Amino acid sequence: MQGEMSVKKAVKTVLGFAVGDALGLPYRGKTREELKEEPARDMTEDEADHLPAGAWSDLTGILLAEQAAMKNDIDFGRILTELKAREEEGKYTSTGNVVFRSEYIVSALNAFQEGTDPLLCGRSDDDSWNNESLCRMLPAVLHIFFDRDVDYIDTKECYSFVEKVSAITHRTPICYIACSIYTHLLLYLLEHKTQSVRELSAVAADKVIEYYNGIEETAEFTGYYKVMADEKFAETDENEIRSGSSVVNTLLAAVWCLVSSTSFEECLLKAVNLGGDTNAVAALAGSMAALVFPEDEAFIKWQNTLIKKEEITLQTENFYPDASTGNSVSSVI
Numbered sequence: 001m002q003g004e005m006s007v008k009k010a011v012k013t014v015l016g017f018a019v020g021d022a023l024g025l026p027y028r029g030k031t032r033e034e035l036k037e038e039p040a041r042d043m044t045e046d047e048a049d050h051l052p053a054g055a056w057s058d059l060t061g062i063l064l065a066e067q068a069a070m071k072n073d074i075d076f077g078r079i080l081t082e083l084k085a086r087e088e089e090g091k092y093t094s095t096g097n098v099v100f101r102s103e104y105i106v107s108a109l110n111a112f113q114e115g116t117d118p119l120l121c122g123r124s125d126d127d128s129w130n131n132e133s134l135c136r137m138l139p140a141v142l143h144i145f146f147d148r149d150v151d152y153i154d155t156k157e158c159y160s161f162v163e164k165v166s167a168i169t170h171r172t173p174i175c176y177i178a179c180s181i182y183t184h185l186l187l188y189l190l191e192h193k194t195q196s197v198r199e200l201s202a203v204a205a206d207k208v209i210e211y212y213n214g215i216e217e218t219a220e221f222t223g224y225y226k227v228m229a230d231e232k233f234a235e236t237d238e239n240e241i242r243s244g245s246s247v248v249n250t251l252l253a254a255v256w257c258l259v260s261s262t263s264f265e266e267c268l269l270k271a272v273n274l275g276g277d278t279n280a281v282a283a284l285a286g287s288m289a290a291l292v293f294p295e296d297e298a299f300i301k302w303q304n305t306l307i308k309k310e311e312i313t314l315q316t317e318n319f320y321p322d323a324s325t326g327n328s329v330s331s332v333i
Contacts (some may be wrong), residue, residue: 007317008289009190010142014316015309016264016290017063017138017283019302021056024272024279025049026101028057032243032275040272043305049099057099059135061092064315066142067139068092071319074143076118076168084109085240094307096208104169119164122171131250132281133170137179140165141186149260153187154207170247173218178226178247180208182284185255189291197292198231199261205229224248234259243276250277254284259268265298 026046027035045053069075069082082103086092093099122128122230140162144153154198161178162183184204193200207227212218225248227233233256241256242249253274254264267289271282290299303309 004044006010006145006190007131010145011313012290013069013186013190013287014063014138015303015306016286016288016299018056018060018286018306018309018312019043019299020227020268020271020282020284020308021060021177021279022054022094023268023286023302024282025051025057026263027272027275027278030275030278031274032273035187035273035275040269040278042229043302048146051095051099052307054307056306057279058086058102060094060312061086061098062132062136063138064092064312066136067142067315067319070143076164077112079110079165079168080118080121082267083237102132102169103132104128107263108169111196119121119167120171122169128170128172129174129247130245131178131247131277132169133166133175133183134178134247134251135171135280135283136164137165137182138186141190141262142185144183145187145190151185154211157169158183159211173212173221173296174224174246175247177212177218177221178212178251181205181225181228182251184208186288186291189288192291197288198234201255201259202229202231204232206214225252228252228255236260239273241274243274243278243281245277245280250280250284254288257281257285258288258292261289263298264296266329267293268298268302 004319023043026044029041043053046055054308065082065086066079067078084288087098087101090096090098104123105122111121112118118328144158159180162179166175166179181204184207185201188200188204205225209225209229214223236256241253243253254271257267267285268282271285272278274281293299
């Protein structure tokens with residue numbers, strides 16, 4: 001059973017995600033060149049969508065819906081039900097309105113409504129390589145964290161659970177691998193390993209790549225992530241880092257921002273100023289950086305700007321208080 005300190009870590013990583021989302025939202029879609037001319041420097045309003053500073057997007061809303069659905073036990077159908085409530089009723093939004101609707105979630109909800117098994121609702125076509133299942137993986141990581149001790153990491157059960165959570169919307173090996181790397185790295189950070197973040201990111205990538213190399217159907221996709229298994233990944237030139245909405249680009253960009261930074265502020269501003277899918281990259285980077293730099297002044301300032309910070313905090317505290325309640329991950333394998 002995880003203690004009070006672990007619950008505090010859970011709150012920090014969720015708030016870090018929301019901060020990154022809110023910080024990057026006003027710059028979503030801007031090019032790197034545009035942001036070099038006028039870089040992001042602080043939390044600001046989103047003029048395009050008429051949102052105040054501190055408003056977060058549907059990335060955080062989807063995360064909160066999934067977090068709510070995972071209370072006490074795992075029911076993949078209930079996850080889709082909560083996502084439907086968010087889409088139709090405006091639940092889990094910062095301002096009461098859905099900022100954008102995910103075509104992948106809409107597709108999954110349509111399939112679920114027609115009676116499809118939740119784990120078969122996700123798309124598996126070549127267009128389903130985007131980052132959305134990766135961006136909603138955090139509640140699953142926390143469920144694992146509170147359900148089992150660190151020895152549970154890097155087991156077949158862990159990989160299977162992560163794949164099932166992704167499969168609700170994305171049933172592709174390229175997404176499974178990214179989600180598993182993120183899961184392993186975040187679990188290492190939650191467990192406060194003594195190695196440097198550069199070492200931990202390389203270990204996480206290496207273990208996941210080794211696992212999927214052992215499966216014929218997935219081995220061909222591991223090469224996309226091999227660069228992350230090198231501890232010198234942090235020294236990669238910015239020009240080689242892509243920050244679009246593909247799951248590969250988003251994960252590599254977020255991790256690169258983390259391992260090449262010395263503060264939460266540097267990490268997140270770097271993530272936003274890469275351009276492209278700014279709030280997705282910054283949200284993922286924020287979820288990790290909040291555990292590496294928990295007392296960073298910018299993190300404290302920005303989280304206090306967040307709309308509904310108290311609600312996010314309370315939901316996270318209430319949903320992960322006791323690992324002894326509810327179903328274990330192994331019960332849904």
